[in-house]
Amino acid sequence: MKLSWHNLTYTVKTKSRVYKNSNSKEKTILKLQSGSIKPGHACFIMGSSGAGKTTLLNALCDRLTNSKPAKLQGQVLINDTHSVRQSSFGKYGAYVMQDDVLFPTLTCEEVITFSARLKLILPPHQISARVDTIIEDLGLNNCRHTFIGNQLIKGLSGGERKRTAIGIELVTDPQILCLDEPTSGLDSFTAHKIIKLLVSQAKLGKTVVATIHQPSSQTFGLFDKLILLMDGHQIYQGAASQSVEYFESIGFSVPSYSNPADYFLQKFYMPFNKSEEDVRTLEILTEAYKTKLSDKRNDQTNQGECYRSRRSRY
Numbered sequence: 001m002k003l004s005w006h007n008l009t010y011t012v013k014t015k016s017r018v019y020k021n022s023n024s025k026e027k028t029i030l031k032l033q034s035g036s037i038k039p040g041h042a043c044f045i046m047g048s049s050g051a052g053k054t055t056l057l058n059a060l061c062d063r064l065t066n067s068k069p070a071k072l073q074g075q076v077l078i079n080d081t082h083s084v085r086q087s088s089f090g091k092y093g094a095y096v097m098q099d100d101v102l103f104p105t106l107t108c109e110e111v112i113t114f115s116a117r118l119k120l121i122l123p124p125h126q127i128s129a130r131v132d133t134i135i136e137d138l139g140l141n142n143c144r145h146t147f148i149g150n151q152l153i154k155g156l157s158g159g160e161r162k163r164t165a166i167g168i169e170l171v172t173d174p175q176i177l178c179l180d181e182p183t184s185g186l187d188s189f190t191a192h193k194i195i196k197l198l199v200s201q202a203k204l205g206k207t208v209v210a211t212i213h214q215p216s217s218q219t220f221g222l223f224d225k226l227i228l229l230m231d232g233h234q235i236y237q238g239a240a241s242q243s244v245e246y247f248e249s250i251g252f253s254v255p256s257y258s259n260p261a262d263y264f265l266q267k268f269y270m271p272f273n274k275s276e277e278d279v280r281t282l283e284i285l286t287e288a289y290k291t292k293l294s295d296k297r298n299d300q301t302n303q304g305e306c307y308r309s310r311r312s313r314y
């Protein structure tokens, strides 16, 4: 299923000034954002802390309130036709939270089975077949009988716990899978394995979208699509593999032998007491992004015209 969003703006009222050098008490967290993710793609939302990653993800999954003092404007569409609001996200999508709440005294297999029994109307043998497939796909076979655990009970490792949380959502075979910080608190090797797993889920035809904090350069290389946010603005949306080249073309060269993700987070951070230079950087980036979008639109129009004129010749 294709997920697209158009002119998303999310504003909330705050009790204090939004920035040191402004008097406004209204904070716009998402600023006129548009974009889309196709099925079969794994898209990762990056940006420094407070850039609006979780808010964008929540808007895409219809998890934001639209009542005072918060206001969400714009549209999120499924397959370019149905509004996510009207078509009830839970029917075709799933959301994996950052702090998953799992029963500590159940085993990995038991929590996935519990979720399947709760969400599916299927005979028991089909439920256990589905659970077996998920456990196999997620590589949880060697810990299927281990307790989830908590501070008092020793249980699954962080990575196994994350995969279990994903398994709980996969029981319904969702077409859209949204995850908030699926790698938080994990070492870079385990984080890499989780991202690999998400990319493989996307290859099965799902639309995967996740926020992510600090991917290693190897993990960054797995991303199909990247959305980079700065202070609520989208400053890049496109193939992750082309992002370094794009930023280089507008004057932000990633130093050799360094992790592009680290560079982006450091360079595109908007502090509370933003300086004129920070504002200028943001302006340059948003302008460049608008130009990129209009160039892309022109290319598509030209391609369409070439195709039509070629067809008319035959």
Ligand SMILES: Nc1ncnc2c1ncn2[C@@H]1O[C@H](COP(=O)(O)OP(=O)(O)OP(=O)(O)O)[C@@H](O)[C@H]1O
Residues within 6 Å of the ligand: 012, 013, 014, 027, 029, 047, 048, 049, 050, 051, 052, 053, 054, 055, 056, 070
């Ligand atoms: N309901 C709200 N009321 C006031 N401020 C909010 C609200 N929701 C989000 N914010 C603010 O909006 C900004 C973006 O929040 P969001 O959680 O989307 O950031 P993030 O990029 O996911 O950050 P992090 O990486 O630290 O989780 C933050 O400064 C946050 O404090």
